[in-house]
Amino acid sequence: MLVMPLLLLALAPPAGLESPTSAEFCGRCHQAILGAWKLSAHAQAMESRLFQDALEVAETKFGSPARHTCLKCHAPIAVDKGDLSLRQKVSWEGITCDYCHSVKDVSLAGVNPRALVEYSMIKHGPIKDAQSMAHGTAYSEVHTSAAICAPCHEYRNTLGFPVLTTYSEWKGSHYAKDGKACQSCHMYRTAGDVVDPRVMQTNTPINLHQMPGSHSLEQLAKTISAQLSASRDGDQVRVQVVVTNRAAGHYVPTGSPLRQLILDVKADSFAGQHFQEHRVYARRVADENGTPIEQEHLAFMSAAKVLSDTRLAPDEKRTESFTFAIPAGKQTRVTATLRYFYSPFARTESQKLVTFLSMSRLVQ
Ligand code: HEC
Ligand code: HEC
Ligand code: HEC
Ligand code: HEC
Ligand code: HEC
Numbered sequence: 001m002l003v004m005p006l007l008l009l010a011l012a013p014p015a016g017l018e019s020p021t022s023a024e025f026c027g028r029c030h031q032a033i034l035g036a037w038k039l040s041a042h043a044q045a046m047e048s049r050l051f052q053d054a055l056e057v058a059e060t061k062f063g064s065p066a067r068h069t070c071l072k073c074h075a076p077i078a079v080d081k082g083d084l085s086l087r088q089k090v091s092w093e094g095i096t097c098d099y100c101h102s103v104k105d106v107s108l109a110g111v112n113p114r115a116l117v118e119y120s121m122i123k124h125g126p127i128k129d130a131q132s133m134a135h136g137t138a139y140s141e142v143h144t145s146a147a148i149c150a151p152c153h154e155y156r157n158t159l160g161f162p163v164l165t166t167y168s169e170w171k172g173s174h175y176a177k178d179g180k181a182c183q184s185c186h187m188y189r190t191a192g193d194v195v196d197p198r199v200m201q202t203n204t205p206i207n208l209h210q211m212p213g214s215h216s217l218e219q220l221a222k223t224i225s226a227q228l229s230a231s232r233d234g235d236q237v238r239v240q241v242v243v244t245n246r247a248a249g250h251y252v253p254t255g256s257p258l259r260q261l262i263l264d265v266k267a268d269s270f271a272g273q274h275f276q277e278h279r280v281y282a283r284r285v286a287d288e289n290g291t292p293i294e295q296e297h298l299a300f301m302s303a304a305k306v307l308s309d310t311r312l313a314p315d316e317k318r319t320e321s322f323t324f325a326i327p328a329g330k331q332t333r334v335t336a337t338l339r340y341f342y343s344p345f346a347r348t349e350s351q352k353l354v355t356f357l358s359m360s361r362l363v364q
Contacts (some may be wrong), residue, residue, distance in 0.1 A: 002040040007119060019098055020098035020339070021090065021265050022093065023093050026098070028196075029132075029134060029199050029200075033206065036209040040075060042094055042096075042211060043093065045073075045097070046094040047092055050345050051074055058301065061301075062301050063150060066297070066301060068084065069301070070297070071084060073151075073155075074094060075091050075096065076099045076152075077091050083361040095152070101143075104140070112151070112155060112156055113147070113150035113241065115295075122137065124143060138170050146176070146183075149167065161285075161303045161304050163285075163300055163303055164256070165248050166255050169314070170182065170250045173249055173250065173313075180249060185210065185248075185249055187208050187211060189208075211313060214237055214259065214276055214308045215354075220354070221357060223245065223249060224357070226242065226244070227241070228359050234328065235325060235327045237363050239265055240343050241265060241320070241322075241336050242317055243312065243317070246315075252281065253311060254285070254311075256296055256343070257299045258295070258301065258342075258344060259282065259295070259339055260340070261282070261311075262280050263278060263280075264277075264278045264281045266333070266334070267332050268333050270330065270332070270333075272290060273326055273330070273332075275326075277322050281311050281318075282309075282311065285304075285306055286304065287304050288305075295345065303317070304312065331362065333361075333363075336359055337357065337358045338357040342354075
């Protein structure tokens with residue numbers, strides 16, 4: 001271990017430093033982790049315009065208890081520290097370092113999984129025998145397991161309706177049986193220094209804190225595959241698309257019931273006929289009166305039943321067939337496109353929707 005005393009002085013925690021502390025402070029030594037975390041949805045969970053718009057309508061409709069409900073997951077430190085009006089900078093940091101690394105344990109026994117959090121100068125993590133000049137360390141088994149994610153990625157609302165079921169979907173999949181926790185896909189090992197080498201030389205590997213998920217084109221493209229075939233049958237063009245959930249450890253889409261995977265199929269003949277059809281993969285939910293829910297805050301507050309569930313289970317292969325009436329002899333281009341829809345609250349097109357796969361075939 002090589003420690004440079006001068007730098008250390010500059011990096012030592014300011015006197016009277018309290019936990020929870022801002023990510024910026026942790027990042028003085030854990031630079032690479034800070035950089036990746038800043039790109040994560042976790043870092044944006046409170047600050048994002050999209051969430052704030054949804055929070056505002058939730059509070060208008062349901063009053064102040066809604067704020068507590070939403071912030072419990074989107075800004076957990078604000079709730080734990082009674083800072084619901086977000087006076088502290090660290091509350092704005094959403095799901096920040098000092099929240100996750102103050103978790104001592106997770107209980108999976110109740111209606112909802114619950115984290116036991118204790119803010120102190122001891123940081124809990126996956127490294128056995130870690131030694132830090134800035135804070136105490138404690139090895140934590142729960143940080144290497146899916147349980148650490150469960151308190152926010154599994155949720156029954158006050159009506160007892162399961163709004164988020166990512167953890168239990170994973171639990172029921174072969175990934176859980178094979179010991180592949182959420183971290184193996186969302187926080188895989190990557191190159192980088194756990195601690196700035198100017199502070200201390202370590203050879204501990206680093207886990208990616210960016211948590212790529214559905215906002216990563218790379219994750220989407222490697223997870224959801226599609227095979228397109230098209231053939232002529234008399235005066236009809238027959239099209240088949242096989243859509244597969246190849247590599248997600250849960251349903252696709254998972255999480256918020258507003259997420260949708262959309263398959264668009266088009267047939268355009270060079271003689272001027274145009275056809276279009278689509279399939280939507282989603283878990284549609286409704287309130288107690290059966291009114292379909294179209295916005296996140298309503299899903300969290302008043303979802304009460306499932307209307308339909310067409311999502312792709314882990315490893316599932318779904319074959320979709322289409323028939324278009326295009327007379328023989330008319331050359332036709334068939335196109336299949338896969339899009340992922342995020343949220344109706346989005347103000348920009350890229351926050352709302354992304355196209356991640358497109359393919360086409362020519363039929364005589
Ligand atoms: C002055 C530098 C410095 C600062 C600032 C700092 N750390 Fe560390 N941290 C270290 C060092 C050094 C290690 C030990 C690394 C090793 O042994 O491989 C460490 C280890 C850790 C570990 C691993 C613990 C384990 O047992 O797995 C966690 C988690 C952690 N830090 C979180 C934080 C958080 C959260 C903050 C901000 C509140 C923070 N650190 C601020 C230097 C620092
Ligand atoms: C304190 C609550 C909390 C914990 C703990 C938590 N998450 Fe999240 N996570 C969220 C929230 C809230 C969002 C949505 C943020 C947004 O888009 O506003 C999210 C978003 C995500 C996303 C979506 C990224 C995308 O592209 O949309 C992934 C993937 C994810 N979390 C994985 C994990 C994993 C893996 C763990 C455990 C190691 C974990 N989360 C722990 C609250 C949490
Ligand atoms: C075998 C790999 C794998 C495992 C294990 C896995 N995921 Fe994922 N996850 C993915 C991929 C790939 C995506 C992107 C495709 C998608 O959105 O479904 C994704 C997407 C997500 C999203 C984004 C959904 C959205 O609506 O934006 C969240 C949240 C998430 N995962 C959380 C988790 C949690 C929590 C666990 C553990 C309980 C977990 N994942 C386990 C591969 C995995
Ligand atoms: C959503 C929860 C979450 C957030 C936010 C988070 N971490 Fe982590 N962190 C983890 C988990 C889980 C692991 C262990 C992953 C594993 O071993 O599979 C980990 C591992 C670590 C480690 C040990 C080295 C490594 O990469 O495995 C350090 C150090 C660390 N985190 C520091 C930080 C710092 C600094 C921040 C903020 C910039 C941060 N973490 C934000 C959950 C989180
Ligand atoms: C149990 C934890 C939890 C609670 C409670 C919660 N959320 Fe979320 N929220 C999440 C997670 C996790 C995601 C990430 C997407 C997913 O899993 O599909 C998310 C995503 C969202 C999104 C979409 C963000 C995006 O980037 O697309 C909005 C908007 C949102 N939540 C608003 C709210 C509002 C408003 C409330 C309160 C009425 C609320 N949430 C309560 C965990 C929670």
